[in-house]
Amino acid sequence: xxxxxxxxxxxxxxxxxxxxxxxxxxxxxxxxxxxxxxxxxxxxxxxxxxxxxxxxxxxxxxxxxxxxxxxxxxxxxxxxxxxxxxxxxxxxxxxxxxxxxxxxxxxxxxxxxxxxxxxxxxxxxxxxxxxxxxxxxxxxxxxxxxxxxxxxxxxxxxxxxxxxxxxxxxxxxxxxxxxxxxxxxxxxxxxxxxxxxxxxxxxxxxxxxxxxxxxxxxxxxxxxxxxxxxxxxxxxxxxxxxxxxxxxxxxxxxxxxxxxxxxxxxxxx
Amino acid sequence: xxxxxxxxxxxxxxxxxxxxxxxxxxxxxxxxxxxxxxxxxxxxxxxxxxxxxxxxxxxxxxxxxxxxxxxxxxxxxxxxxxxxxxxxxxxxxxxxxxxxxxxxxxxxxxxxxxxxxxxxxxxxxxxxxxxxxxxxxxxxxxxxxxxxxxxxxxxxxxxxxxxxxxxxxxxxxxxxxxxxxxxxxxxxxxxxxxxxxxxxxxxxxxxxxxxxxxxxxxxxxxxxxxxxxxxxxxxxxxxxxxxxxxxxxxxxxxxxxxxxxxxxxxxxx
Numbered sequence: 001x002x003x004x005x006x007x008x009x010x011x012x013x014x015x016x017x018x019x020x021x022x023x024x025x026x027x028x029x030x031x032x033x034x035x036x037x038x039x040x041x042x043x044x045x046x047x048x049x050x051x052x053x054x055x056x057x058x059x060x061x062x063x064x065x066x067x068x069x070x071x072x073x074x075x076x077x078x079x080x081x082x083x084x085x086x087x088x089x090x091x092x093x094x095x096x097x098x099x100x101x102x103x104x105x106x107x108x109x110x111x112x113x114x115x116x117x118x119x120x121x122x123x124x125x126x127x128x129x130x131x132x133x134x135x136x137x138x139x140x141x142x143x144x145x146x147x148x149x150x151x152x153x154x155x156x157x158x159x160x161x162x163x164x165x166x167x168x169x170x171x172x173x174x175x176x177x178x179x180x181x182x183x184x185x186x187x188x189x190x191x192x193x194x195x196x197x198x199x200x201x202x203x204x205x206x207x208x209x210x211x212x213x214x215x216x217x218x219x220x221x222x223x224x225x226x227x228x229x230x231x232x233x234x235x236x237x238x239x240x241x242x243x244x245x246x247x248x249x250x251x252x253x254x255x256x257x258x259x260x261x262x263x264x265x266x267x268x269x
Numbered sequence: 270x271x272x273x274x275x276x277x278x279x280x281x282x283x284x285x286x287x288x289x290x291x292x293x294x295x296x297x298x299x300x301x302x303x304x305x306x307x308x309x310x311x312x313x314x315x316x317x318x319x320x321x322x323x324x325x326x327x328x329x330x331x332x333x334x335x336x337x338x339x340x341x342x343x344x345x346x347x348x349x350x351x352x353x354x355x356x357x358x359x360x361x362x363x364x365x366x367x368x369x370x371x372x373x374x375x376x377x378x379x380x381x382x383x384x385x386x387x388x389x390x391x392x393x394x395x396x397x398x399x400x401x402x403x404x405x406x407x408x409x410x411x412x413x414x415x416x417x418x419x420x421x422x423x424x425x426x427x428x429x430x431x432x433x434x435x436x437x438x439x440x441x442x443x444x445x446x447x448x449x450x451x452x453x454x455x456x457x458x459x460x461x462x463x464x465x466x467x468x469x470x471x472x473x474x475x476x477x478x479x480x481x482x483x484x485x486x487x488x489x490x491x492x493x494x495x496x497x498x499x500x501x502x503x504x505x506x507x508x509x510x511x512x513x514x515x516x517x518x519x520x521x522x523x524x525x526x527x528x529x530x531x532x533x534x535x536x537x538x
Contacts, residue, residue, distance in 0.1 A: 124418020
């Protein structure tokens with residue numbers, strides 16, 4: 001999916017919600033355990049309950065790899081079950097020397113039909129560029145992540161004391177491609193950082209985790225991070241898959257996605 | 270495998286060779302293509318031809334994932350086929366928020382029987398610590414990688430201009446565990462850096478890629494990086510799997526591994 005199509009989907013739905021399919025097999029409803037692939041059955045029902053409310057799905061590969069072959073089969077079936085109207089993100093956090101990154105790009109863009117893969121910037125340009133050789137495919141580069149560990153290195157001041165490592169990552173990596181094929185991960189847990197980030201990359205899309213279970217505030221991050229094209233995809237995983245409302249499954253999932261959608265439609269109207 | 274056992278293996282064989290099973294299906298011998306899983310047949314023969322000469326195997330997951338389910342099945346069979354006398358490294362370069370890194374740790378240490386996983390430090394402590402909860406298992410943290418892209422961020426000076434990012438990574442990450450469960454990746458393509466690195470972490474094992482196809486010099490890196498416990502595992506992938514000598518397969522592989530072994534035995538005698 002290219003940038004124009006993505007923006008059209010966002011404008012049409014007035015939603016910039018990304019549903020994270022971190023479908024932990026130990027947490028899904030009991031009634032699905034009778035199926036040969038309970039996680040896939042859960043994912044199908046989540047997609048059905050949420051597709052009107054979101055524009056993207058993010059699949060964290062860790063939750064699938066941890067179940068070995070069965071998990072990998074489930075990952076392949078799940079991405080194939082997502083409608084083409086939705087942007088499909090492999091949250092894989094890969095990145096290796098060029099020769100090897102090319103193999104990862106083949107995995108997610110060739111063997112499977114993802115639109116984007118998350119990549120760590122630590123190994124530099126030749127670890128990212130093989131992903132950019134695929135037309136209408138994207139890399140989403142970790143800049144400032146949502147976790148506590150983001151303090152350890154990402155926020156270190158470099159050379160000129162006014163620049164932090166994640167800011168250098170934004171400046172350098174944005175030159176490797178364009179806003180047509182590069183996005184950045186910025187966690188909702190750093191709301192003030194969005195103002196600095198938008199000075200560096202006003203037009204790029206940001207993938208924003210950290211709303212919900214991790215405590216980020218949707219209103220504040222939207223105010224600080226949204227641009228004229230909306231320019232953000234806000235991911236919610238546990239807050240939609242395993243919501244804290246009083247409805248029965250799967251109505252609870254539909255309602256949780258609807259609540260985020262409704263809030264977003266008011267924030268970008 | 271714990272540190273004592275690893276050092277015993279090195280001393281017994283006078284080898285610190287790690288064979289990288291980057292078994293590209295497009296490059297393996299024609300005669301194996303008739304098998305249902307040609308890459309696994311190739312790997313079995315490589316292990317048989319090299320196990321006397323090496324102390325470790327490193328499997329780069331990218332080469333397996335790119336073939337989907339069949340590749341993942343091959344990965345599981347390959348790690349199970351490596352003798353317990355050898356240290357088994359999943360070169361997966363993973364790392365995510367704590368909740369997710371725990372899933373990756375389960376994949377490689379629970380579902381499969383790897384001794385170590387390579388991890389990117391960019392996301393900080395909580396992305397690494399879940400791997401350290403497993404007894405006698407290791408993380409191998411990217412510090413200064415072998416590729417050209419290592420210039421982009423790893424070598425940036427931070428705060429105090431005498432410290433580069435990778436040096437801060439060594440200092441900070443070494444506090445998260447001990448030399449019993451943490452190693453670092455340092456590429457052979459930066460031979461002078463080993464002297465600085467050994468001032469920061471004199472005792473930790475280093476996993477050293479970049480010899481062979483990438484041009485690093487074994488003698489020079491051993492001189493600069495080896496410590497009293499040897500303390501290095503030097504990985505060779507393409508240089509052993511697809512060697513440039515004149516022998517027929519699989520003698521060419523055995524001879525390539527033997528040549529590295531012989532050179533190593535002289536360097537650490």
